[in-house]
Amino acid sequence: MDLRLLIFPLLVFLGGCCYGPSSPTIKLAYAAGYSWTDVVMSQYFYGWLILFVIVAGLFILRFIRKQPTVPGKNPRPLLRSIPGLALAGTCIALVTVTYCLSLQTVPAYISVILLFQFTWMGVLIQAIIEQRLPEPKMILAVVILVIGTFLALGFAGLDGPLDPVGVIFGLLSALLYAMYMFILGRFEIGMHPLNRSFLILSYALLLLTFLFTPAYFMQGTFVTGIWQYGIILGSIGCILPMCLFAIAAPRISTGATIWHWPSGSMTRRCTQLDRDCPTAWLEMNKKDAAKLGIADGEKVLLSSRRGEVAVAARVMEDIKEGVFFMPFHFIEARANLVTNTAYDPVSRTPEYKVCAVKVTKQEA
Template sequence: MDIRVVVYPLLVLAGGCCYGILSTIVKLAYAQGYTFADVVISQYFSGWMFLGVFLLILTILRRKKAVPPSQPRTPLLRRAAVLLITGAVTCSVCLFYYLSLETTLASVAVVLLFQFTWIGIILESIAERRLPSRTSVTAAVILLAGTLLAGGVLGTEITLTVIGVCAGLLCAFCYAVFIFLSGRIEPRMHPVHRSFWIVTCALFVLLCVLSPEFFTNGTVISGIWIYGAALGLFGACLPVLLYAVGTPKISTGAATILSSSELPVAIITSVIVLHEAVSWVQWLGVLCIFAGIAYPHLPALRSADNP
């Protein structure tokens, strides 16, 4: 059995799980009185510092082994532009998601976010100029059904706003684009280098858009670093790095399906840490999502076990 058949999908699955932890940490930070801008900027600033440490360690190891760093052949200006766009798309996911949360129910915002599953499949079809496979479409349908159940929107009165719906759909689109770009941008660049520059660009955009005075208004030393460190590790460091390693080795459709692990992990974490009540319908939705994630990979695993 080729271990790569399992490893790369697992890395992307782990990246989605990392994102699932964020909602619980954000709720804890909000309970301490921190604002949306404080939380998001501290997340990317901490993630930038973590990746900077990884980059420093990588550089030292390369020098000890006398291994020259892998340099992309792409012109510097084009590289910078692509990484800046990817960074902007990355931070836009947070911006649009929290804007959606401000004007709609959390359950609705989650359902809107999870439209990235079919958007990612469409992006892959457009890029490769072919129709999506029946397996991907079936998995997307199972995932969307599971999202409706797990999100708790069935049987409840829902009030929708134009801003909330548009922000949620834009968040889903940006998330799908981020996964799409993660598998295609600068494939010759080392994943640590690539992740570091993506998060650097994302942090720059956030500081310009949200709070340029973040480092001078006392927020950094107020105690938010405790939450920022956790958010940075699980929201801006590990998932970006895991996607940088895993997504180039699998299809965009498979990557978006595997990233759906975010919602089940978010529900499980909220139950364990926040002691939130979850109905049996939501647990059924979690099982559906796991089934949708596993479904496209069953044939590959069977063929790998029986060459």
């Protein structure tokens, strides 16, 4: 079994667990006399500041080592990323707002339980948008989660009824979190996790500054004692979960895809599988794409001495520079048109796995 199938869901789980220690920290900030707006702004301001230092430090290190960065000759990829990443930033900012509002009236552990309802909400959102029912094992997992939630609330030892407003805010934070996870898996998945997290955090901070006015900065709140809470919340409430989700949410396996069997003659007859993975793509390193002037999603022409095929580019950080990868399941974009037909004289296995190719941007 591919361990990545276990590692990446674990990273998502760990990202959600980061909100566990966030709850008592927020409660301590409330006890110290700070408002929920002060707490939210501190979390995102100090989280953004820490991540800025990390990203800037890595950039300077690359510059000192004379490692080339992706040139900015073509501004389209960054501009095209704004809507999706801004939407993700909006969702995660509102998650924190609603979560902090929930913590004002309900116990910290109850807010955490309510927030973790994002798991089944995410399944529901995916089912609605993709217009298909979830798999039976997914439905079973949701049922177990809901039962576990009721059991947790029943054994929580509550002194009285929960405040309905706090519960509503807690569930709303879960819904927004599920939307955030859904967006992460579909926008700018080839971008480096640190850069992606920094842009999302920047959009979130801009939104919160606009919503709560610049009073947090103009009145000097950010330099008072709240900085100690802001650093903790910024680290475990912003940077860690964002980076973990940016790494885990969009990841797929390399080599043959998880959706289709080699030629797709059977698996492409399955509506669900063909809907999830409908067409081929060509993976390439970000540096190679920059040298060739190719943006993520653009059509390219993959050619060799034996043939050529047109396919959409998928610009990524994970693939080695100078190497291209293309799945071979799709008859409308046959990878074997460019591979070598030579075969091993003993095993009689064709050399379909590797060959020299040329990649060019396909003009409209």
